[in-house]
Amino acid sequence: MPCMGVAVASAKVALENEKYLAMVDQAVIDKVVGIYLTNLGYQVSGKDGYYQVQGFVIRIYQGRLEVSGKGSLRYELVDKLAELLNGLAGKMRQQAIIQKLAKAGVKINQNQVAGNGAVVLNVEL
Numbered sequence: 001m002p003c004m005g006v007a008v009a010s011a012k013v014a015l016e017n018e019k020y021l022a023m024v025d026q027a028v029i030d031k032v033v034g035i036y037l038t039n040l041g042y043q044v045s046g047k048d049g050y051y052q053v054q055g056f057v058i059r060i061y062q063g064r065l066e067v068s069g070k071g072s073l074r075y076e077l078v079d080k081l082a083e084l085l086n087g088l089a090g091k092m093r094q095q096a097i098i099q100k101l102a103k104a105g106v107k108i109n110q111n112q113v114a115g116n117g118a119v120v121l122n123v124e125l
């Protein structure tokens with residue numbers, strides 16, 4: 001079978017982030033990825049972790065990211081999307097910690113987001 005020059009670049013979302021990314025509804029991931037790709041200048045179609053943009057097919061499933069298509073831009077796209085998904089998982093981790101603290105009876109007096117995106121809590125112990 002002749003090779004048409006299509007290759008796949010893949011990346012694993014950081015292992016510790018997989019469980020937090022799994023907490024995010026697929027519709028939310030679809031929306032975030034769609035907006036992000038649109039901001040990068042791509043016209044996006046697709047849903048349920050499967051997207052098509054000019055020259056590339058993107059698949060996001062079980063903490064894994066694959067970009068198929070021609071050209072070296074797929075590696076750059078993989079890196080950008082992996083960073084986005086790791087950031088999304090980090091936000092979910094922060095929410096999980098806040099929920100566990102509240103469930104444990106820790107009173108949260110103040111909740112702020114720092115310039116680097118970290119959640120800063122003022123709590124009573």
